[in-house]
Amino acid sequence: MSENREEILANFQSITAIEDVAEAIYHLDESNWDLLVAIHRVLPQDPQDQRAASGGGSSVNLNSGNSGTTSAFANYSNNLNSLEAIANVEELMTAPSSPIKNAFGVGSSDASSNNQSLDAGASTSRSNSNNDFRSALNYLDTKPHEVIFKIHFNNELHSISISNHATVGDLKAKICEKTAVPVCRQALKGWEHGKQKGVQNSNTVLKSLNIGKEVNLIMTDMTVEGFVGDTDPLSLQNKQTYTLHINVQPEAEMLVLKFPGHQNILSIKTDVYTVTSIPVRHQVWSGWPNNVTNNTTLAESGVEREHNLVLKRADQDGAPKITNNNNATNTASTSTSSSSRNVYNSDSMPIVIDSESSGEEFEDASDFNNDDDIFTETPINSHLKHLIPDNVDDETIGSIQFVENFVERYGPQHPMFFQGSLEDALKEACRPSARDRKLMAIYLHHDGSVLTNVFCGQLLACESIIQMLLDHYVLFGWDLTFESNKNMFLSSISACVGMTASITVRNIPTDRLPAILVISKNRSQCEVFQVIYGNVSVDDLLSQLMEAADMYSEQLKIELREENERLAREQVKLEQDAAYRESLEADRAKQEAKRQKELMMQTERRRLESERADAEAKRELIRANARITVPPEPEQISGENITKIRIRPPSGPMIERRFTLDTPLRILLNFITGEGFLIDEYKVISSWPRRDLTVLNLDETLRQLKLYPQETVILEER
Known part of the structure; x- marks a missing residue:
């Protein structure tokens, strides 16, 4: 590109007759x-559809700055179906003998023709331009160009x-x-949606995939990952179901939606619109991995099988201003006035950019993401020491040297x-308890950047920023100037956070550091x-830090509520356990008292029995002694x-016995x-x-007691 x-x-506007810069x-x-892929997006692809849309082949009259060129391109846009993605079209457009120029009259000396509308006599020039356009298409279609593939593998x-x-x-x-890595073990991820099936065939020509001049791919060694043969891990992931936990702000409404792996982000946003009534253009997302697009x-x-996202409505309090950010977070604005206009970033989401000029004016497209004038090229003093020396072998020592x-x-x-x-x-930032948790801020330094x-x-010397970082963040600093230190950091963040974070850091260009x-x-x-x-002002940096802290605080509210509920349940459980233990102890005490009582009763019974x-x-001894004294019955x-x-x-x-009259009463x-x-x-x-x-x-006899010739005595208990 x-x-x-x-x-x-400029070429795109001339070809498509789109006057709105945004x-x-x-x-x-x-x-x-x-350029050609963009033209395919705008112009009809089917000649029959185009003729129907233009009213049966009638001429088009466009009132634009380059009316002649625009009309020529509009009349022959149906021929673009035969043209594949050629990345250097803009070079052909500027070449002195370019067939594109010849076909559409770009750069013609007759400047007055650009200010005229098509009339009834334009059919002759249309026929001539048609022949030139076909020759230009043939020229572009056969010219090869180099494609740079950036392969991410093993950090x-x-x-x-x-x-x-x-x-x-x-x-x-x-x-x-x-x-x-042998060809049979290579699994490439990162192709645009719809092209994964085409790349599975080794004979597929790269040009037929309609790719740009730079392609980022992630390669996996299938032997290491446990795959066999040419099985594509991405195709397996496409069959999986992903669960998205979407926290809708400011109501803190939690949506749990499930999507198949082959569904793209734009269709997800469209589905969310049906649930939340927030149009796609008004959706502001946080939590998507970096460098993802709607496709x-x-x-x-x-993303993981379960992923957390935050969704806000951009038009609730006015669309927020966003600086250059490659994340899939987006901000939308529905109005274009003299003080602001909508410009779309690489993720196809509009960004509000302040401007003093009218929304119809366009002065310099390259300055869209530039910030204040304070970011001028500042020479770096070569005599100063680097924050971290080259080839440092310990992260702790490197961080101490960084601060010093x-x-x-x-x-x-x-x-x-x-x-x-x-x-x-x-670990210090992401503590187990959500109540004590903070955001982790990693300052990435590079001495080769003018910022x-x-x-x-x-910015880092500002009191408000220092206080903001102290209150809501755990700040870790690292110097990426030397490649050895950068590789150490990439390995560390990949192990601690994940491969997505490592790729995000790797893809940050030097001229955008520090970050x-x-x-x-x-x-x-x-x-x-x-x-x-790094290309932000003090106010922008402070506002972004505050916004991130507020959004994270909203996310933590859910975890805090769940944590409080869990603590409450644990407290109830502890109280129930304590009550159970008390009841158990009381039962044991009762059992012990009962056992002691039974033991005492047994002891008493044994004593009484004894x-x-x-x-x-x-x-029995008394009875035996008494029986000995009794003489035999007469x-x-x-x-x-x-x-x-x-x-x-x-x-x-009744008991009877005979006694002699001389028997003493004692014998009886x-x-x-x-x-x-x-x-x-x-x-x-x-x-x-x-x-x-x-x-x-007792010595008196029975005779003396007159107990004869017979007598009945009665025994009574005392």
Whole structure:
């Protein structure tokens, strides 16, 4: 792609008759500033459709600055279908003997013809121009040009130049020479949407893919990744489903949408419009990887299977001003006035640019992204030491030397840089708790950029910026001047953040350094949140830092709410566990008390049983002793010397026994005791007269007590 975009813009407007500069730049940005691809976008591709649109082949009358040239191109735009993407059309347009000039009259000495409209006699000149135009198409179609492929592989960038008439197999052979990866193991990602199927055939000619002069591709060694044969990992990713968590601001509404991997970003934005009612031109996105366009598919963008995004409405408080930023974040404005106009960046999203002139005027297209006049070329003092020496072998030592040399060169008024490795700085910023989390800001320094001294001496010395970085960011500084230090940093950020961040840093040109790379952690994933380049003013830098901090704060609100809910659930669980433990302890105490009580009762029972056993043993001894003293029962002999005593116990049968009349009362009581009724427990009551024999004189005989010839005594418990 030619660096002279003014000439491409002028040629495009002359060919397409588009007077609106913003619209013309939009189509050129969409086509990567490839003139013929942009013309294909605007002009009808089917001759029949074109004739129908023009009213059956009627002539076109355009009132523009180059009316004659515009009319010629408009009449013959249907012939562009036969022309493939030739990147050096603008060179042919400016060549002295260019067939394009001859065909369309560009540069003709007859300047008055450019100010005339087509009339009825234009058919003759149209026929002549048609022949010249065909010859120009044939000339452009057969002329080869070089295409530069930038291959990202293993944190290294390989630049390969090859003719657009070569095949995909030739390109892979050259890649094999550079990387030593066989052709059968190469998986190339990064082709535009719709071209992945074509590149799978090694015989496909590069020119037929309609690519520009520079193509960025990411190569994967399929053996390392575990693939077999020519299976394309991107085709596998295209079949996967991606989940996008979209935080819609300022309502903080969370959308969870699922899209297939082959869907491009523009169609995603269109689908989001149906859900949120925010038109695509008013959508402001944050969170897309850098260098993605609306035609990039989800599988090609490099996002994770679950990705977090932030969406704002640009026309809510007026479209914000955006500086040069290659992220897929976009800002739109629906109005064009004398103080602002819409210009489209490389991601096909409009950028509001302030201007003192009318929106119809266009003075210098190359100054769209220039900032204030403070960014003049400032010579770098060669005698000053580099912030990080060449071939430093330790990140921590390099960061310490960076701060020391930064203070020595630019003075003590500077932000507080983290001194340590990038991994430690990322851990400090991305703490586990969302309440303590900050954004990670990586300042990328380069002594070869003319913006460095102004950025460090003025912007980073500003009190408000220093305070902003201190409050909301963890700042890590690194010097990319030497290639060895740059490679160390790329390896480190690839390991800590991801390959997307490494590619983003690698693709930053030196003339746009210094830059601040903002890294955020959303849930468990770290990603590039924003890139702020060095060509900004103090106010722009402060506003971008504040905007990033506010947007990240909005993102963290969701995590904070979830974290608070999780802490509340954990607190409830802890309280429930404590109550359960208390209840368990109470149950254990009850069980222990019950066990102690049962133990005491068992002990008491054993004691009582022991006492009863002892008492029973004593009673048995008393009964045995009493039975020994009782003489044998006398024979039944008729006479007056025998008496029969009947003993009636409280329960059971009556007991009878014969005694002699001379038997003492003691013997009678001993007999009763021997039968099991102890005198200490029972009274022996005579029937008539009623008396307690146990209290009488035990030596008296039965005769004396008149207990004959027979007597019944009653035993009563005491």
